[in-house]
Amino acid sequence: MRNSHLLLTMTVGLAASSLVLTAPSSLASKEPTKTQVMDWINKQAKDPVVTDNFDFQLVNLDDDRELEIAAKHNGSVHIGNFYILDQKPDRTYALIAEEEWNPPRLQLDHWDYTREENYPEIDKNAEDEPRLLAGKRVFETVQHTGGSGISIYEANLWYLEKGRLVKAWDGLLRETVSVPGGQLFQTVGNYQIVHGEDEKPLLYHWQTKQELNPDTGELLPGTPETTLQIYRWENGAFVPINVEKPSGQ
Numbered sequence: 001m002r003n004s005h006l007l008l009t010m011t012v013g014l015a016a017s018s019l020v021l022t023a024p025s026s027l028a029s030k031e032p033t034k035t036q037v038m039d040w041i042n043k044q045a046k047d048p049v050v051t052d053n054f055d056f057q058l059v060n061l062d063d064d065r066e067l068e069i070a071a072k073h074n075g076s077v078h079i080g081n082f083y084i085l086d087q088k089p090d091r092t093y094a095l096i097a098e099e100e101w102n103p104p105r106l107q108l109d110h111w112d113y114t115r116e117e118n119y120p121e122i123d124k125n126a127e128d129e130p131r132l133l134a135g136k137r138v139f140e141t142v143q144h145t146g147g148s149g150i151s152i153y154e155a156n157l158w159y160l161e162k163g164r165l166v167k168a169w170d171g172l173l174r175e176t177v178s179v180p181g182g183q184l185f186q187t188v189g190n191y192q193i194v195h196g197e198d199e200k201p202l203l204y205h206w207q208t209k210q211e212l213n214p215d216t217g218e219l220l221p222g223t224p225e226t227t228l229q230i231y232r233w234e235n236g237a238f239v240p241i242n243v244e245k246p247s248g249q
Contacts, residue, residue, distance in 0.1 A: 031058060032093065037071055040085060044095040047081050049073045057106050061137060062160045069093055070139075072103040078146045084165060097165035101143035101156060108139040111157060111193060133193065134201060134233045136161070138168055149178035155191065161236070169231060169238040171205045184214040203231040203238045 032040075037056050042048040056071035061084065069085040080102030085093035109115065112131050132138075136159045146152045153173040158165050172189040179185065189207040196202060209225040212218065231238035 032069070037069060037085070037093070040093045041071065041073075041083050041095055045081070045083065045098055047073075047098070047100070049081075051075060053080075055106060059108060061139065063137075068160070070106055070108060072101075072106055074102060074104075078102060078144060078151075080143070082141055082143070084160070086163065096163050097160075099141075099156075099165070101141055102145055103141050104144050104153075105142065108141065110142075111138065111140040111155075111191075113192070133159075133168075134199065134236075136168075136236075142173065149180075151176045157238070166236060168236065169203060171229075172207055178214065182214050184212040184217070186210060186212050200233045202233075205229045205231065 034054065034056070038049045038054060051073070053074040054071065056069050058067040059070055061068040061070070066087040068087065069083075071083040071085065072080060073083070074080040080100075082097075082099045082101040082103055083095060084097035086096045088094055111133075115131060138157055138159045141156045141158065143154050143156060144152070145154065152175045154170055155173050156170045157168040159168060160166070171191055172187060174189065175187040177185045187207050187209040189205060191203055191205040194202045194204065206226060206228045211220045211222060213220055229240055230242050232241050
C-alpha cells in the first residue's frame, strides 16, 4: 500500500513537471488569431476595424527576435487603414503605428527587385533576407485612394525605429482622372532604388501622363508627358535632388 502511494505521487509529480515544461513551448508556437489581432487593434486605434475586410501577417520589421504584426483594413474602395503591432512580454500585442493607408495587399518587400529567390545551386548570390536599405529594414506599402472620378495608387516606403513608424518616401504609381465634359487622363509611375558606393542610395521616380479615350480607355494620339525625379538618402529619408521638366518642353 505504501509503495502504491509512492508510485502514484511520483506519477502525478512527473505529469505536473511535463506540463510546466511544455506549456511555454506550445504558447510560443501559437500564432494569434484574426479575432485576437482585431481586438488588440480596436482597443487602441483611432480608426477601429469595422468590417471583415481585414488581413494580417507576422513579420520581423526590426532587429529584435520577436515578430511584429502588419495588418490592413479595407473599409471601402478608397478608404482603409494600416497597422503595426509589437509583441509585449506576455505575448499579447500593442498597437505602435496606425496610418490612413488603404492597402490592396500586404507585400512588404516589393521595393527590393534585386532579392533573388532562385535555388542556391542556380544563383550563388541568392539571399534569404531582404536587402537592407542604408542599414535599415525598409518596407513598402501600397495604398489605393481617390474620390469621385479619381483613382490613385501610391507607394509608401517606411521602417521602424525605436518603436515608431518612420516614413522614408512616397510616390505615385498610377492615377486615373475623369474630367467633367468627357476627358480621361492617366498618369503611370514607377521607381527604382540604386545603391551607390557612398552608402547613400538613390531613388529614381518617373511618371508618364497620357490622355485616354473616355469610352474605350485606349491611348489618344499625342506626346506623353514624362517627368523624372531623383532622390538621395539623407537623414533617414529620401530627399529630392533634381526636378526634370516634362519631355518635349
